Amino acid sequence: MxxxxxxxxxxxxxxxxxxxxxxxxxxxxxxxxxxxxxxxxxxxxxxxxxxxxxxxxxxxxxxxxxxxxxxxxxxxxxxxxxxxxxxxxxxxxxxxxxxxxxxxxxxxxxxxxxxxxxxxxxxxxxxxxxxxxxxxxxxxxxxxxxxxxxxxxxxxxxxxxxxxxxxxxxxxxxxxxxxxxxxxxxxxxxxxxxxxxxxxxxxxxxxxxxxxxxxxxxxxxxxxxxxxxxxxxxxxxxxxxxxxxxxxxxxxxxxxxxxxxxxxxxxxxxxxxxxxxxxxxxxxxxxxxxxxxxxxxxxxxxxxxxxxxxxxxxxxxxxxxxxxxxxxxxxxxxxxxxxxxxxxxxxxxxxxxxxxxxxxxxxxxxxxxxxxAPYLPGEVLRLRGRGGGAIQTGGATVVPEDVEAVFRSVAGVGDIVVVGSPHPDLGAVVTAIVEAAADGPPVRAALEAIARGGLDAAQRPRRWYTINALPRTPSGKPARDLVAARLADGDDPNLRRLP
Structure with a gap:
């Protein structure tokens, strides 16, 4: 009907x-x-x-x-x-x-x-x-x-x-x-x-x-x-x-x-x-x-x-x-x-x-x-992200969503997107773009301490940026590829290195 x-x-x-x-x-x-x-x-x-x-x-x-x-x-x-x-x-x-x-x-x-x-x-x-x-x-x-x-x-x-x-x-x-x-x-x-x-x-x-x-x-x-x-x-x-x-x-x-x-x-x-x-x-x-x-x-x-x-x-x-x-x-x-x-x-x-x-x-x-993760009927489906977004860094494969999940509940993090940035030796390095909460972005040292406690070495972001508002798709999801493109262009004044 x-x-x-x-x-x-x-x-x-x-x-x-x-x-x-x-x-x-x-x-x-x-x-x-x-x-x-x-x-x-x-x-x-x-x-x-x-x-x-x-x-x-x-x-x-x-x-x-x-x-x-x-x-x-x-x-x-x-x-x-x-x-x-x-x-x-x-x-x-x-x-x-x-x-x-x-x-x-x-x-x-x-x-x-x-x-x-x-x-x-x-x-x-x-x-x-x-x-x-x-x-x-x-x-x-x-x-x-x-x-x-x-x-x-x-x-x-x-x-x-x-x-x-x-x-x-x-x-x-x-x-x-x-x-x-x-x-x-x-x-x-x-x-x-x-x-x-x-x-x-x-x-x-x-x-x-x-x-x-x-x-x-x-x-x-x-x-x-x-x-x-x-x-x-x-x-x-x-x-x-x-x-x-x-x-x-x-x-x-x-x-x-x-x-x-x-x-x-x-x-x-x-x-x-x-x-x-x-x-x-x-x-x-x-x-x-x-x-x-x-x-x-x-x-x-x-x-x-x-x-x-x-x-x-x-x-x-x-x-x-x-x-x-x-x-x-x-x-x-x-x-x-x-x-x-x-x-x-x-x-x-x-x-x-x-x-x-x-x-x-x-x-x-x-x-x-x-x-x-591997799945059998009757089990819970454990999603790990979009395959095309995986970051190849130094021979390791990093799923961005795994990294993002560690930081989303951290004070000062309104939201976060993780992408790969080109690197001459490693192929890419894990890069985090933090959408600052209303009271300002978190301190980088605090984020790195959380990374050391919750992530493997290959998963830890090596570069950190902050932005007031992440670009989003019409449904409200972060536009990951658009963030990566702006980062690669290097001319977006809203993207700032997190000291």
Missing amino acids: PVAAQVMWHAATHPDRPAVRGPREELTYAALARRIHRTAAHLATRFPGPGALAAITLTDPVGQLTAALAIDLLGGTPLLCDPTHLKTLLATPLGDTPQPHTPARIGALGDTPRPHAPVSADALGGRPLLDDAGRGLVGLVVDALPSAAAGRDVPMHRPAPGDLAWACFSSGSTGRPRAVVRTRGSWTGSFAPLSELTGIGGGDVVLVPGPLLSSLYGFAAVHALAVGATVLAPGRWSPGSLPGLLRRATAVHLVPHHLPELLEALPDGAPLRTAVIGGAALAPGLRERAATAGVHVVSYYGATELSFVAVDADGRGLRPFPGVEIEVRTPPGGPLGEVWARSPWLAEGYLAGAAGPLLADGDGWMSVGDVA
Whole structure:
């Protein structure tokens, strides 16, 4: 069932229930349904037809959800993006024909399987919108909503689970956008198990405190509307607005980096009971701190390309999300392996040949290159980070996330990114970039003492920098590759050596 149809059902059964509150307005389910119908009728006159891609460049979260659900009603594939993302898409040459899935070699860590085949514009069934060079991807750009009713009925698309029914951007920690395409089944089929794990249902008010362009926040908002909850969508992370939002919210989706600020802003007697955390590992003690405030944390591991892979609902470690099989493919005698997943929630691929980490084999398994300790079914999945980010220093392999975890709870460290800096003899040296806390950065000598007590010699940072605010991806994760690039350029005045 399209999410738009579920919204219409809620509008018929609970018309006066608040559906979505944005920065400028709040709509009931009845009002949202009318606006979706009006927008769909307006777009239908120029929409290429079911399956076509629609790039939505609106900035207001209420407008973004309205447009996405109107495209859903028409049977199209909505893609929330900003103008920069759209320019990136239009600059990507199209292939002549859709390509089949490309089998990848099932190999040990360090092998290089061929990437998963991209999804072409032809596969989406839409007329591409061309740029001046004759290249393009989208069937329609939605940059405005109608101000009046279009005066015509819109026939609802008859959906199928295999419809290409959602697209979203993934940049991981690199800051480079790639559009990932999903089937209807892969998108909406996971709603029920997520609701069961989190307890989120029609009586909830769900805070989605980040940009809906991010798959993490976009999924959270659409899931909430599908189950009949109320969505609080401020459109961006704003600590100053948190107390007011938290006086209403019963559940929240966010990244680990923002959970401490949210707990600090939580008013006495606030109704918040559940925090759904994705995007990175939780810092030590953060789950317990939330529990003390009466907030149950459900954390998960996944990727835009893989959707949900593993979930920790009780603090005992990550275990497969319902419907997911996990393998960690480890070379003989190797300490780490590559995480592969097989499930109904996997994406179809990237649009128009975009390069990315998604790999596929011929048996339905996919990977984005994350690494973990050896794993057997029934055990806890022990993630160790993204394989491509590993630092080779003096013959040793250092996983940045292992180093970062040691320092995240240190006083004065707001957050930290560890990268490799080129070295003529060692190949690279471990370099730490510390985001200073509000009261200033920590003393380097104190950090080095902690490193000596908690890290092997090869893991200890040899170079230290501080920065007021780390650059981040739309979902709030540190943009690791962007930090490394700025460090290599040497001309960012915000990066300062830690004395």
